[in-house]
Amino acid sequence: MGVSNDSGSPAPDREADLGVGVGPWPGGxxxxxxxxxxxxxxxxxxxxxxxxxxxxxxxxxxxxxxxxxxxxxxTRRHPFHVAVENWAHDMNIGSVVRTANAFAAAEVHIVGRRRWNRRGAMVTDRYQHLRHHPDIGALLEWARTARPGGGPLPVIGIDNLPGSVALEGYPLPRECVLLFGQESVGLSPEAQTAAVDVLHIAQFGSTRSINAGAAAAIAMHAWVSQHVATRSDG
Structure with a gap:
């Protein structure tokens, strides 16, 4: 699977100058x-x-x-995948892609609309493997044989639904797909049915839910905390 160049808008030839980085190589x-x-x-x-x-x-x-x-x-991507539903051109997908890149996810799967808003990705989509599925059924068909050796990958939903299980303390499989729903409406009924388990993130304030991009970051960090020794490549 190569790096996707699929986007909702033309990509620049080079990444934007963010006022960071380094100048020309010293010494010419x-x-x-x-x-x-x-x-x-x-x-x-x-x-x-x-x-x-x-x-x-x-x-x-x-x-x-x-x-x-x-x-x-x-050579060092982690064996978890991230999938996000994209039925209404969700602007959070870019943020999810950026976080998946930061945690070295194997792939990001866009379920639904092929086109998505890249702005939040901050060009990290150039380095992250992406795959499109037209619907949940196609994602599940892929997951049935996606494990190295041809076995199935369990799909774990993330949403604060009635009957969901707390993410905190849940033993996330080392090889799995973390599935996130559309902002505001959460996981579709099809996605809820497809998930082995649906997990919620503990909240203590007045808001009904947290931002989908933030939820994805928390869930990915939970996976890393369970399966990867803490380090930084910064």
């Missing part, structure tokens, strides 16, 4: 590192080396090509 062209990595593939981008790298990437990937970053991430 004569001091440039070898463009190829140990595997013989091009790792460094000559344009970035010459003009600087202002992308939203950790220092580990400064001056690397997009392809090199993706290839390196592919």
């Amino acid at each position: 062209r004569a001091a440039w590192p070898a463009l190829e990595g140990p595997d013989g593939r091009q790792r460094y981008d000559p344009e970035l080396l010459e003009h600087g790298d202002r992308r939203n990437v950790v220092d580990r990937y400064r001056y690397w090509t997009v392809e090199a970053v993706v290839a390196d991430l592919d």
